[in-house]
Amino acid sequence: MTRDPLLLAWAGLVTLSLAGAGLSLVPAGPVLSLMALSLALLKGRIILHRYLGLAHAPRWRRGFDMVLAGFCAGLAGLALLI
Amino acid sequence: MKYQTQKIALAYFAVALALFAVQVLIGLVMGFVYVVPTFLSDLVPFNILRMLHSNSLIVWLLLGFFGAAYYLLPEESEREIHSEKLAYLQLGILVLGTLGVVVTYLFNLFEGNFLLGKEGREFLEQPRWVKAGIVVAALIFLFNVSMTVLKGRKTAITNILLLGLWGLALLFLFAFYNPSNLALDKMYWWYVVHLWVEGTWELVMASILAFLMLKLTGVDREVVEKWLYVIVAAALFSGILGTGHHYYWIGTPGYWQWIGSIFSSLEVIPFFAMMAFAFVMVWKGRRDHPNKAALLWALGCATLAFFGAGVWGFLHTLHGVNYYTHGTQITAAHGHLAFYGAYVCLNLAIITYAMPHLLGRDPYNQVLNMASFWLMSSGVVFMTFVLTFAGTVQTHLQRVMGEEYMAVQDQLAVFFWMRFGAGIAVVLGALLFIYAVFVPRREVIEPGISQPAE
Amino acid sequence: MSDLLDELPGEPMMWVLIVSELLVFGAGLAALSAMRLTDPAGFAEAQAHLHRAGAALNTVVLVTSGCLAALAVRAAQSGREGRKRVLLVGAMALGVVFLVIKGQEYAAKSAQGIDWETHPFFTFYYLLTGFHAAHVAAGIVLLGLVAVLRDPRATETGAAFWHMVDLVWVLLFPVVYLIR
Numbered sequence: 001m002t003r004d005p006l007l008l009a010w011a012g013l014v015t016l017s018l019a020g021a022g023l024s025l026v027p028a029g030p031v032l033s034l035m036a037l038s039l040a041l042l043k044g045r046i047i048l049h050r051y052l053g054l055a056h057a058p059r060w061r062r063g064f065d066m067v068l069a070g071f072c073a074g075l076a077g078l079a080l081l082i
Numbered sequence: 083m084k085y086q087t088q089k090i091a092l093a094y095f096a097v098a099l100a101l102f103a104v105q106v107l108i109g110l111v112m113g114f115v116y117v118v119p120t121f122l123s124d125l126v127p128f129n130i131l132r133m134l135h136s137n138s139l140i141v142w143l144l145l146g147f148f149g150a151a152y153y154l155l156p157e158e159s160e161r162e163i164h165s166e167k168l169a170y171l172q173l174g175i176l177v178l179g180t181l182g183v184v185v186t187y188l189f190n191l192f193e194g195n196f197l198l199g200k201e202g203r204e205f206l207e208q209p210r211w212v213k214a215g216i217v218v219a220a221l222i223f224l225f226n227v228s229m230t231v232l233k234g235r236k237t238a239i240t241n242i243l244l245l246g247l248w249g250l251a252l253l254f255l256f257a258f259y260n261p262s263n264l265a266l267d268k269m270y271w272w273y274v275v276h277l278w279v280e281g282t283w284e285l286v287m288a289s290i291l292a293f294l295m296l297k298l299t300g301v302d303r304e305v306v307e308k309w310l311y312v313i314v315a316a317a318l319f320s321g322i323l324g325t326g327h328h329y330y331w332i333g334t335p336g337y338w339q340w341i342g343s344i345f346s347s348l349e350v351i352p353f354f355a356m357m358a359f360a361f362v363m364v365w366k367g368r369r370d371h372p373n374k375a376a377l378l379w380a381l382g383c384a385t386l387a388f389f390g391a392g393v394w395g396f397l398h399t400l401h402g403v404n405y406y407t408h409g410t411q412i413t414a415a416h417g418h419l420a421f422y423g424a425y426v427c428l429n430l431a432i433i434t435y436a437m438p439h440l441l442g443r444d445p446y447n448q449v450l451n452m453a454s455f456w457l458m459s460s461g462v463v464f465m466t467f468v469l470t471f472a473g474t475v476q477t478h479l480q481r482v483m484g485e486e487y488m489a490v491q492d493q494l495a496v497f498f499w500m501r502f503g504a505g506i507a508v509v510l511g512a513l514l515f516i517y518a519v520f521v522p523r524r525e526v527i528e529p530g531i532s533q534p535a536e
Numbered sequence: 537m538s539d540l541l542d543e544l545p546g547e548p549m550m551w552v553l554i555v556s557e558l559l560v561f562g563a564g565l566a567a568l569s570a571m572r573l574t575d576p577a578g579f580a581e582a583q584a585h586l587h588r589a590g591a592a593l594n595t596v597v598l599v600t601s602g603c604l605a606a607l608a609v610r611a612a613q614s615g616r617e618g619r620k621r622v623l624l625v626g627a628m629a630l631g632v633v634f635l636v637i638k639g640q641e642y643a644a645k646s647a648q649g650i651d652w653e654t655h656p657f658f659t660f661y662y663l664l665t666g667f668h669a670a671h672v673a674a675g676i677v678l679l680g681l682v683a684v685l686r687d688p689r690a691t692e693t694g695a696a697f698w699h700m701v702d703l704v705w706v707l708l709f710p711v712v713y714l715i716r
Contacts (some may be wrong), residue, residue, distance in 0.1 A: 009603070319553070
């Protein structure tokens with residue numbers, strides 16, 4: 001098994017993407033919305049931390065993480081109102 | 083003044099300020115027509131006054147930009163302007179064109195003539211021969227300043243300034259394209275009107291502001307340039323597609339409502355960045371520059387531009403809001419504070435900075451100059467508030483309740499009276515400014531010989 | 537303040553662009569989510585015409601392409617120009633695959649007579665995915681450019697743009713394709 005953080009990030013992203021594809025089988029509703037947005041948030045964090053290298057810039061990472069989480073929470077709020 | 087050719091700026095600034103006086107005086111007359119609609123209605127109808135008010139504004143701001151370029155380019159590129167003669171020829175063409183415009187508008191000469199008659203497109207009413215003259219003058223100007231910069235030192239400030247001025251001149255070419263389809267006409271019309279004030283002019287503004295901050299605060303050029311690039315990137319990113327906020331109701335496809343709403347909401351960012359830039363530079367700066375008035379105008383410019391262009395623009399830029407407020411006094415409120423903050427204050431700042439050098443005096447009469455800042459700015463800010471209230475009432479009565487346009491105008495009379503009062507303050511402030519930069523030869527307050535003992 | 541800027545990996549101006557793009561797409565996705573509340577059934581009906589499997593496959597394509605771009609930056613930094621170019625060409629090729637799949641999706645919509653005026657959902661669909669696809673195309677050109685330049689910093693900047701395109705897609709996917 002590799003320990004290269006980039007390849008691990010890629011493996012994580014592909015796994016999460018396949019899980020996202022599996023969500024098309026889940027019936028519409030709050031569960032689907034929350035799961036879809038959680039997967040997006042996780043994928044977004046991996047891209048920011050590993051691909052864009054914010055893992056090495058802790059202050060920026062915190063800022064981006066907070067805004068991204070807030071944004072996804074906002075979308076979740078709107079999705080739950082459907 | 084380190085370079086002889088910087089003197090060119092003096093002629094440009096003088097003509098610009100003369101037109102500034104004309105512009106605000108016509109504005110005052112219009113403010114009176116709002117409350118006494120029959121005033122001058124036979125002699126000079128309101129629509130003619132409106133053309134003169136807005137056209138003279140644009141021309142004097144442009145003359146100020148040209149003057150600013152002729153003043154700061156030699157210092158930045160460390161060489162004389164390529165050709166002094168061409169610079170004066172350019173000014174001559176622009177003055178001739180301006181006089182031609184005024185005469186054509188006032189006496190409605192050559193109505194309908196292809197070459198000589200006015201074109202009747204708001205802000206681009208100039209007869210074709212004047213438009214052609216503007217293009218010739220712009221070509222002369224671009225040749226002159228580009229040659230200067232190409233042969234001299236290139237800085238971020240000169241690069242951005244030239245980018246803005248080239249863009250400004252090229253976009254003006256859309257003034258010649260006038261399709262008979264009204265929706266298309268309006269669409270291209272905004273390529274000039276919007277992409278000037280919310281695109282290329284912002285580049286000019288950012289670079290002049292950067293030059294002033296460099297000179298007045300003594301902050302390192304490297305720091306100024308970093309800010310400049312960020313501001314310019316934000317301005318272009320938001321401003322170009324922000325044109326969409328003019329495409330909501332003119333017959334263009336519906337997706338413009340979302341493109342316009344989203345991108346133009348971001349237009350507040352460059353203005354916020356410019357305000358942050360100005361204050362951070364002053365806060366970090368070590369230099370105690372004697373020209374306090376110029377600093378006041380520069381900070382006032384950044385602040386009022388943020389509120390006028392940024393905040394007041396955002397107020398009615400979302401299409402859901404604009405559906406109701408479109409074309410009400412809200413627009414007038416935004417237009418006045420945005421133009422005053424962003425471009426009038428900017429020109430007055432560079433004029434205030436340059437004049438003592440151009441006239442070979444001490445920083446002349448700063449007290450009067452600063453008084454004119456406060457008088458003029460309070461006037462415009464008060465006018466903005468009054469028009470905002472008027473616009474809110476108008477939106478409700480006219481767009482929500484569905485009352486008749488003229489019936490609503492009658493009910494707004496009290497606001498229009500207050501606006502007229504604000505206009506008097508602005509005119510007095512403008513005249514005071516012109517007096518302060520040209521006439522007094524000595525400072526009224528003796529420069530302190532030493533700091534008073536604590 | 538300046539040490540905070542130094543901490544940021546890569547070119548600060550690219551980060552200005554990344555943040556600007558995220559704001560635009562973020563606002564668009566929020567607007568779509570809000571407009572969906574005005575007509576949930578209509579939006580769900582419109583969304584049913586989308587091809588979810590294709591979009592999910594496209595996510596895998598893009599994140600794989602992003603990984604190749606990130607590896608290319610590493611290769612450039614250790615001076616392995618040949619490897620960098622191969623990796624960047626791979627990333628670009630996957631970008632083309634993304635556009636082909638996207639193109640098929642658009643063609644299928646068009647065959648069904650769907651355009652951006654069919655329903656408000658499709659206005660958002662075409663605006664968001666169209667803007668995104670335009671960024672993919674621009675990103676392919678940018679990656680090609682930095683593949684030629686022998687400058688690790690340029691590679692890092694080009695790859696950062698590409699990762700932004702990735703990031704936008706993973707946020708766009710659930711809002712446009714899944715939530716209903």
